[in-house]
Amino acid sequence: MSVSIAHMENPPPSHFNQADISVINFRRIEVGDMIKxxxxxxxxxxxxxxxxxxxxxxxxxxxxxxxxxxxxxxxxxxxxxxxxxxxxxxxxxxxxxxxxxxxxxxxxxxxxxxxxxxAHSRIGSLSIASVPSVATNVLPPILQRFLETRPQVQVELFDIDSAQVRRMVESGVADIGIAGESRAGGGVEFTPLFSDRFKLLCRDDHELCRLERPVEWSDLSGATLIRNGASDRIEAEEHKRLSAQSLITVYNVTSLVALVKAGLGLTILPSLTMHGAHDGVAVLELADAAASRQVGLVERRDIPPSPVAAAFRAFAVEQIPAMVAEHLGTLNGA
CATH class of the missing domain: 1.10.10.10 (Winged helix-like DNA-binding domain superfamily/Winged helix DNA-binding domain)
Structure with a gap:
C-alpha cells in the first residue's frame, strides 16, 4: 500500500514550489559576463x-x-x-x-x-518505508509534529513488511525505512529504536484464556499456529517446530484476526499490532521473555541523506522511542 501525503498550505512569501527545486534557472542578462x-x-x-x-x-x-x-x-x-x-x-x-x-x-x-x-529541510520530498504496525500506530502523530514546521515537504509512505522495507531502502526507492532487525550485510544499516514483545492471539473462548499465567511454549503443543512474517523472527526452538507444522501463512493483520476469530488457529504478533480492541479474540502474554523484536531505522550505508531525510531521522530517533513506550504501556494497562 502506498499513501502519498502532500502538505502545501501557507506557502512562504517567496512562493516557490517543488518544480523550483529540480530546476533552478539562473537567467542571465544579455549584457556581458562581467556584470556583477x-x-x-x-x-x-x-x-x-x-x-x-x-x-x-x-x-x-x-x-x-x-x-x-x-x-x-x-x-x-x-x-x-x-x-x-x-x-x-x-x-x-x-x-x-x-x-x-x-x-x-x-x-x-x-x-x-x-x-x-x-538545506534547512523546509522543502523537499521524503519517502518512508515502514512496517504496518509503525505506519499505523506511530507515524501519524510523528509526521504531524514533523510537518508542523515544514508544511511544504512532500511525504510518501509505503506500508510494507520488513523484508520489503530493506529492499526499498537498498534500491533507493525509499529515503529511510522503519522495520524489524534483520541479519547484517548488504548496503543498509540498522539503528535500533525500540523493543516490541510478541503476544499470542486466540479466540476469547479458547482454553488458553483460562490460564492464570503467561503462556508457555509447551501450552501450545498440539495447537494450530497461523504463521506470519513477523513471528518468524522468534528464535525459540519450540516456536520453530510449531511454525514448521503450520499449513496457513497470512501477512495482513486484519486477515490474521479474521482467521483467528473463525477458529482456524492461533497466531503470534508483536504488541504494537494489537492496537484497538478486537471483538471475539484475546491477547495473551508469552512466558518467553526473549520473544521480542527490535524495531529501528533502516538506511543506506553509501549515500548521505537529503536534508529533509536527515531532519526526519533525527526527529524519529528523538520522538519514536518515547511514543512507543507510552503506546505499549497503554496496551499493557500500565
Missing part, C-alpha cells in the same frame, strides 16, 4: 531612489562608492544609464536595464531562498 549582481542591485536602488545619497544609505555604501559602481557598470554595458549626473532620470538603455535588473535580482533571490529552504 551587486552592481545591478546598486543600479536598481539608485534608479528607484532617484538620487545617489539615499541609494548609498540603502545599500550601506558611501556615495562615492555607489558613483564608481555606476560608472563601471556603464563602461561594461557600453552606454549611459542616466540622462544627468543627478541620477534622477533614466535613458532608454537605463529603463531597459532597470527592467532586466529587477528580473535578474528576483530570480537570483528566489533561487537562493529555495536552496536555503532545501
Amino acid at each position: 549582481l551587486e552592481a545591478l542591485r546598486v543600479f536598481v536602488t539608485v534608479a528607484e531612489s532617484g538620487n545617489i545619497k539615499d541609494a548609498a544609505d540603502a545599500v550601506g555604501r558611501t556615495a562615492s562608492a555607489v558613483s564608481m559602481t555606476l560608472k563601471q557598470l556603464e563602461d561594461e554595458i557600453g552606454g549611459p544609464l542616466f540622462q544627468t549626473d543627478r541620477k534622477n532620470s533614466l535613458t532608454a538603455l537605463g529603463n531597459l536595464m532597470l527592467d532586466l535588473g529587477r528580473e535578474q535580482i528576483r530570480s537570483f533571490d528566489k533561487s537562493v531562498s529555495i536552496m536555503r529552504a532545501f
